[in-house]
Amino acid sequence: MRKIYFSILMTLLPMLAMAENVLSVENQSTQPGKRFILPINLDNTDVIRAMGFTLILPEGITVEDADMTRRGSKHQVVYKEQEGNSYKFASVSMGNDIYTGHSGDIINVVLNVDKNMAKGIYDIQLQEIELSVFDSGLYTTADVTAQLNIDVENRLQMPDIVAGVGFLVTLPINLDNVDVIRATGFDLELPEGVTIENVDLTMRNQKTHSISYNEFAPGQFKFAIVSMNNKNFKNNEGAIATITLKIADSVLPKDYEINLTNVEFSVTGIGLKMGDDYTSKLTVQIIGDIDGDGQFTVNDITALIALYLSKAN
Numbered sequence: 001m002r003k004i005y006f007s008i009l010m011t012l013l014p015m016l017a018m019a020e021n022v023l024s025v026e027n028q029s030t031q032p033g034k035r036f037i038l039p040i041n042l043d044n045t046d047v048i049r050a051m052g053f054t055l056i057l058p059e060g061i062t063v064e065d066a067d068m069t070r071r072g073s074k075h076q077v078v079y080k081e082q083e084g085n086s087y088k089f090a091s092v093s094m095g096n097d098i099y100t101g102h103s104g105d106i107i108n109v110v111l112n113v114d115k116n117m118a119k120g121i122y123d124i125q126l127q128e129i130e131l132s133v134f135d136s137g138l139y140t141t142a143d144v145t146a147q148l149n150i151d152v153e154n155r156l157q158m159p160d161i162v163a164g165v166g167f168l169v170t171l172p173i174n175l176d177n178v179d180v181i182r183a184t185g186f187d188l189e190l191p192e193g194v195t196i197e198n199v200d201l202t203m204r205n206q207k208t209h210s211i212s213y214n215e216f217a218p219g220q221f222k223f224a225i226v227s228m229n230n231k232n233f234k235n236n237e238g239a240i241a242t243i244t245l246k247i248a249d250s251v252l253p254k255d256y257e258i259n260l261t262n263v264e265f266s267v268t269g270i271g272l273k274m275g276d277d278y279t280s281k282l283t284v285q286i287i288g289d290i291d292g293d294g295q296f297t298v299n300d301i302t303a304l305i306a307l308y309l310s311k312a313n
Contacts, residue, residue, distance in 0.1 A: 021046050021139055023053060023106075023129050029149040033115035033276065035064065038124070040107040042071070042099065046139065049098045050075075050132035051106075056086045058122035058148065060114040063087050069105045077107055098134055113150065115157070115278070122148045152176045154265050154273060156186055158258060158280040164287035166249045168197055171258065172239040175204075179273070181233050183209075183226040183266035184240070186275075189259040190219045191282065193251035198244040201225070204234045211241055232268055247284055256282040 021044040030036045042048065055063070066077045066089070074097040079089045091107060099106060126144040133139045154177045163169035175184065190196075199211050208231035213223045225241060233240060263275030 020044075021048065021131050021133070021141060023051065023126060023131070023141055024144050025124055025126060025146040027147045027149070028124070029151060030113055031151060031153060031155070031276075032113055032117045032119070033278070034113050036111055036113070038109040038111050039069075039105040040109060040126075041104065042106040043103045044099070044131070045102065046131075046136065047098050047134035048131050048139075049096060049134050050090075050092045052088070052090045052128070052130045053126050054082070054086050054088050054128045055079075055109065056084070056123075056125040056127060057111070058117075058124070059085055060117040061085070061122075061148075062112050062114075063109060064112050065110040067108050067110075069108060071099050071101050071104060071106050073100075075099070117150055119150050119152045122150060124148050152178065154179055154181060154267070154275055155278070156184065156260055156263050156275055157278045158260065160281040160283070162283045162285060163245070163247045164285055165247055165251055165253060167247055167287060169245050169247065169282075171243045171245055173241040173243065173260075174238060175233065175240045176237045177233070177265070178236065179265070179270065180268040181265050182230055182268050183224070184275075185222070185224045185262075185264045186260050187262045188213075188221045188223060188243070189257075189261065190221070190245070191251070191256035191258070192219055193248040194219070194256070194282070195246045195248070196221065196243060197246045199223075200242045200244075202239045202241065204238055204240050205231075209233075226266075251284050253284050253286050256284065258282050 024041045024043070025038060026041070028036065028038060063079060063081070066079055068075050068077050068091065072091060074095065075091050075093045077089065077091045079087045081087055124146045129141045129143070131139040131141065157174050157176070158171055161169055161171055175181070196213070199213060201209060201211055205225065208229070209225050209227045211223065211225045213221045215221050258280050260278040263277065265273045265275055267273050
């Protein structure tokens with residue numbers, strides 16, 4: 001009898017040794033201002049019915065949504081944002097169902113990347129991983145780290161700007177490029193009451209290129225920056241044009257959107273490439289509105305004098 005038990009034990013030991021449950025994420029690559037899906041993968045030899053983990057993201061990346069895959073079609077996934085740009089996740093089934101299969105993606109997390117996030121290599125971490133094993137209890141696994149590569153291909157962008165009612169303001173058009181670019185075109189959409197006063201090129205192209213634009217609809221302008229001699233833009237980042245905008249007296253003080261659309265790049269040796277749309281914020285203010293009532297009056301002068309005297313004292 002002992003020989004039989006020993007024989008059964010020796011048969012089971014390799015199976016027990018192979019028992020492994022791993023929650024993981026793979027390395028990812030995306031761009032600033034993009035929305036992408038981060039798959040959470042589960043490889044399991046045990047039968048799993050629930051899980052929990054903490055997802056730690058780089059600053060500038062946020063969770064928009066999360067969904068179960070077909071492996072967890074009878075489960076729900078919930079998450080809560082915590083301090084340090086981390087999110088606590090839990091996946092459970094009200095009917096105590098188990099996940100199907102033993103390998104593959106189990107949760108898809110939808111992430112947003114801030115448009116101003118710098119390019120570089122960042123860490124994505126899974127910590128405090130707990131798996132509920134059917135008829136066995138809680139199973140904990142090691143922390144997991146994957147790399148996220150934020151890269152910039154060819155992108156036109158604009159900074160957020162602040163302007164006073166009735167004043168001029170400069171809007172830079174910045175180009176970050178990995179390809180060698182010799183021309184670009186785009187549409188610029190401005191809020192009502194905001195007009196173009198002047199346009200200029202920069203040190204990246206002022207000796208080699210020319211800039212032109214025309215208004216094809218109210219507040220919508222088509223721009224082209226080209227070189228008659230097929231010269232390339234210098235360097236790989238920075239402003240290629242500055243647009244001076246005039247804020248009409250009728251524009252109300254609040255936030256507005258400025259949109260870049262229909263972006264095209266002429267890439268040397270390749271041809272035409274399309275770029276992403278881009279939106280920046282124009283904040284219009286009343287210049288001299290010290291007391292914040294939305295208008296410039298004698299009260300603001302009084303407040304300014306009082307502020308000056310308090311600083312002097």
